[in-house]
Amino acid sequence: MFAVPPNTVALGGIPAGAHPALIARQYAEDRSRWRELLRYDPDVRFVALVDRTDELEVWLMSWLPGQSTDLHDHAQAAGAFTVVCGTLTERVARGASGERPSKVLHQVAAGQSRVFGPGYVHQVRNAGVDPAVSLHVYRSVRPAMGHFQVDPVTGLAQVPPAL
Numbered sequence: 001m002f003a004v005p006p007n008t009v010a011l012g013g014i015p016a017g018a019h020p021a022l023i024a025r026q027y028a029e030d031r032s033r034w035r036e037l038l039r040y041d042p043d044v045r046f047v048a049l050v051d052r053t054d055e056l057e058v059w060l061m062s063w064l065p066g067q068s069t070d071l072h073d074h075a076q077a078a079g080a081f082t083v084v085c086g087t088l089t090e091r092v093a094r095g096a097s098g099e100r101p102s103k104v105l106h107q108v109a110a111g112q113s114r115v116f117g118p119g120y121v122h123q124v125r126n127a128g129v130d131p132a133v134s135l136h137v138y139r140s141v142r143p144a145m146g147h148f149q150v151d152p153v154t155g156l157a158q159v160p161p162a163l
């Protein structure tokens with residue numbers, strides 16, 4: 001069952017048929033498009049490009065228990081991800097630069113999606129005990145991520161990527 005949790009960022013100006021959440025769900029449901037690519041890597045979180053057009057990129061990701069991203073954004077890209085199996089925890093940091101951000105946690109179970117717009121800062125983690133798989137759609141391409149940290153005094157701040 002497909003469900004978008006509350007507090008999901010709405011995307012304006014995108015035709016319904018081209019919405020990243022719809023495309024992510026379609027790819028998630030059609031395993032023939034990516035099952036040969038799927039791997040689980042205990043050392044580095046697994047990411048593979050599934051498809052690329054002039055308007056979007058589709059990425060497959062697997063998450064062993066404990067694997068996570070850092071706190072990041074996707075610059076000016078909009079997008080969505082759908083969980084295929086397992087459960088992911090998304091931590092969203094909201095607030096102006098230099099302000100102490102509010103942090104919101106979303107449990108995203110199999111069949112559920114999250115949508116994001118430009119400048120959306122989040123961290124995704126498999127906090128469960130089972131592996132997870134997800135499909136991610138970025139419009140127009142998956143840009144270099146901006147990396148962030150939350151300072152308890154000064155708030156949300158962009159930082160260089162970890163080496």
Ligand SMILES: [Fe+2]
Nearest residue numbers: 072073074122
């Ligand atoms: Fe992300």
